[in-house]
Amino acid sequence: xxxxxxxxxxxxxxxxxxxxxxxxxxxxxxxxxxxxxxxxxxxxxxxxxxxxxxxxxxxxxxxxxxxxxxxxxxxxxxxxxxxxxxxxxxxxxxxxxxxxxxxxxxxxxxxxxxxxxxxxxxxxxxxxxxxxxxxxxxxxxxxxxxxxxxxxxxxxxxxxxxxxxxxxxxxxxxxxxxxxxxxxxxxxxxxxxxxxxxxxxxxxxxxxxxxxxxxxxxxxxxxxxxxxxxxxxxxxxxxxxxxxxxxxxxxxxxxxxxxxxxxxxxxxxxxxxxxxxxxxxxxxxxxxxxxxxxxxxxxxxxxxxxxxxxxxxxxxxxxxxxxxxxxxxxxxxxxxxxxxxxxxxxxxxxxxxxxxxxxxxxxxxxxxxxxxxxxxxxxxxxxxxxxxxxxxxxxxxxxxxxxxxxxxxxxxxx
Numbered sequence: 563x564x565x566x567x568x569x570x571x572x573x574x575x576x577x578x579x580x581x582x583x584x585x586x587x588x589x590x591x592x593x594x595x596x597x598x599x600x601x602x603x604x605x606x607x608x609x610x611x612x613x614x615x616x617x618x619x620x621x622x623x624x625x626x627x628x629x630x631x632x633x634x635x636x637x638x639x640x641x642x643x644x645x646x647x648x649x650x651x652x653x654x655x656x657x658x659x660x661x662x663x664x665x666x667x668x669x670x671x672x673x674x675x676x677x678x679x680x681x682x683x684x685x686x687x688x689x690x691x692x693x694x695x696x697x698x699x700x701x702x703x704x705x706x707x708x709x710x711x712x713x714x715x716x717x718x719x720x721x722x723x724x725x726x727x728x729x730x731x732x733x734x735x736x737x738x739x740x741x742x743x744x745x746x747x748x749x750x751x752x753x754x755x756x757x758x759x760x761x762x763x764x765x766x767x768x769x770x771x772x773x774x775x776x777x778x779x780x781x782x783x784x785x786x787x788x789x790x791x792x793x794x795x796x797x798x799x800x801x802x803x804x805x806x807x808x809x810x811x812x813x814x815x816x817x818x819x820x821x822x823x824x825x826x827x828x829x830x831x832x833x834x835x836x837x838x839x840x841x842x843x844x845x846x847x848x849x850x851x852x853x854x855x856x857x858x859x860x861x862x863x864x865x866x867x868x869x870x871x872x873x874x875x876x877x878x879x880x881x882x883x884x885x886x887x888x889x890x891x892x893x894x895x896x897x898x899x900x901x902x903x904x905x906x907x908x909x910x911x912x913x914x915x916x917x918x919x920x921x922x923x924x925x926x927x928x929x930x931x932x933x934x935x936x937x938x939x940x941x942x943x944x945x946x947x948x949x950x951x952x953x954x955x956x957x958x959x960x961x962x963x964x965x966x967x968x969x970x971x972x973x974x975x976x
Contacts, residue, residue, distance in 0.1 A: 628673045629655050631693035639685035641706070646681045664696075675699040679725070682706065687731075692717040703727040703749070711736035723747040727772065735760055735778070751775050751795070759796070764789035774798050774818065782819075784808050787834070797821055797842070805843070809834040816840040820866065824848055827941035828867075833858040833952060842866040844889065850941035852877050858952035860884065868892055868913065871935035875899060876914075885911075892916035894926070894934045 632655050636647050649659040655673060656663035662675035673694050684706040691697075692714035700721060707729040715721075715738040724739060727749045734757040739748060749772040759773065761783035767790055774797040781803035782796065788810050795818035804826030805819070812835055824846040833855025835841070841859075844866045851874035852867070859865075864887045872893040879885060879899075888911065895917040915924035918931035 625653075625655055625671065625673075627693045629653060631688075631690045632658065632661070632673075634690035635685075635688045638688050639683050641682075641684035643682050646678065646683070662699075672696040674720075675701075677701045678705065680704045684708075687712055687715075689714040691715070694718065696720050698744075699723045701725045702729065705729050707731060709733075711738055713738050715739065716741035718742055719744060721745055725749040726753065728752040731755065734758075735763070740766065746770070748772065759783060759801075761785050764791075769793075771795070782806055782824075787812050787814075787831075789814075792816070792837075794818075805829060805848070807831060813837050818842045819846070821845040826850075828853055828872075830855050832856065835859060836861070836952075838862055839884075840864040843870070844868040846870055847935075848872060849935055851875075854878075855952070857882065863887070865889070873934045887911040889913045890917065894918050894931065896920075896931070 632650060636650050639647060642648070646659050649657070655661055656671045660676060660678045660681065661673055662677065663671040664674045666672050674696055675698055676694075677699065679701050680703070682705060686709040687707055689712040691700075691712065695717070697718055698720055700718075700723065703725045705728075707726070708731065710731065710733040711726070715736070719742070721742050722744050724742070724745060724747065728751070730753065731750075732754040735755055736750070737760070739745065739750075740760065740762050746767065746769045748768055748770065751772045752775045754777055755773075756777040756779065758780035759778050759782065763771065764783055764785045765788075769790070769792055771789070771791050771794045774795045776799055778796070779800040779802065782801055782805065784806045785808070786794065786806050787808060790813065792813055793816040794814060795816070797818045797820045799822055801819070801822040801824060803824065805824060805828060807829040809829070809831030814835055815837055816839060817835070818840070820842045821844070824843070825848065827850040828843065828848060830853040832841075832853055836858070838859050839861055840863060842864070845868070848867075848870040849872065852872060854877050856865075857878050860882055861884055862882050863884050865882075865885060866887070866889040868889040868891040870893050872890070872895060874895065875897040876890060876895055877899060879888065891913045893916070895914070897919055898914075914922060916926060918926050918934075
């Protein structure tokens with residue numbers, strides 16, 4: 563990720579931290595109002611199929627049922643301030659604004675894309691939309707759709723991208739999305755969905771999962787790290803419990819869990835996230851020492867662990883050559899690794915304030931540092947006094963007069 567891309571990322575991510583009044587701005591993701599999507603780990607604007615004139619529908623034409631679907635949906639929309647639906651007249655839905663078609667054999671056309679982002683429509687989603695059996699893309703962000711996602715959405719077998727972000731949708735996690743076989747991009751952020759996140763979500767072949775700024779609660783499913791997604795954001799919900807400790811190979815590049823109610827420790831297995839570039843666990847109640855395996859994440863560019871209850875010594879992060887922004891502010895850290903201490907004095911993008919580090923500016927009052935939440939040694943983790951090697955290589959750790967213990971992180975987990 564080059565400097566321009568990183569700068570844009572930090573700017574866009576600021577909206578997540580701005581979206582809740584209890585925290586200050588640092589990073590987050592776009593406020594759910596953009597038209598860009600994330601495919602194969604790359605942000606950008608997805609091109610929609612070009613609008614193609616269609617022949618007059620016949621009873622056997624796909625456009626006949628597509629016409630029925632769109633007219634049924636139109637009748638369920640109560641406000642259209644931009645007059646988008648004024649073009650939704652006549653028997654040819656491929657001529658409607660926001661509707662995109664592709665050619666079929668025999669001179670017919672079929673709807674393959676709907677893009678009504680920022681149309682500010684008010685209404686509901688209707689079951690008849692499942693008649694759009696060739697639909698690949700459905701982008702509806704920044705409207706005022708209410709209610710739930712119809713069960714019939716599971717019949718949209720060709721759908722690859724579903725963006726319902728920045729609406730007024732509610733109810734439990736929309737289960738129909740779990741049964742859309744071709745789906746690779748799911749964006750539900752900035753709605754009012756509630757309840758638990760189903761573990762089946764992380765079994766799907768999704769590349770992007772955006773669930774931030776809802777009302778989801780309960781624990782994060784244990785199988786999260788097995789997801790093939792490149793970006794997962796669960797920020798600004800009400801999730802509780804510990805970060806899942808079961809790791810396997812993961813191609814994740816961005817993980818945002820900020821501003822939930824997470825507790826417990828950061829698992830040592832975080833070192834398996836070899837492709838990670840952005841990790842934000844800030845504004846939770848995470849305790850214990852930081853895992854030494856953080857030093858394995860050599861591609862990390864943004865690491866935010868601020869506003870938790872972490873203690874102990876900050877691990878050796880000197881080898882993280884890509885790290886441009888490190889925030890561990892407002893924890894209970896008591897020191898820095900010897901190798902990294904001097905380097906961090908010069909690091910402009912590093913925020914160590916609000917801790918208990920001797921000799922550093924802007925630290926907690928001494929009395930605050932007497933009672934470290936969770937105890938000085940928690941997570942059954944022994945502070946490291948030796949070097950830390952990464953997956954597939956031996957690690958030597960030791961503490962005080964204890965002998966060093968050798969172990970290895972295999973390149974894959976069973």
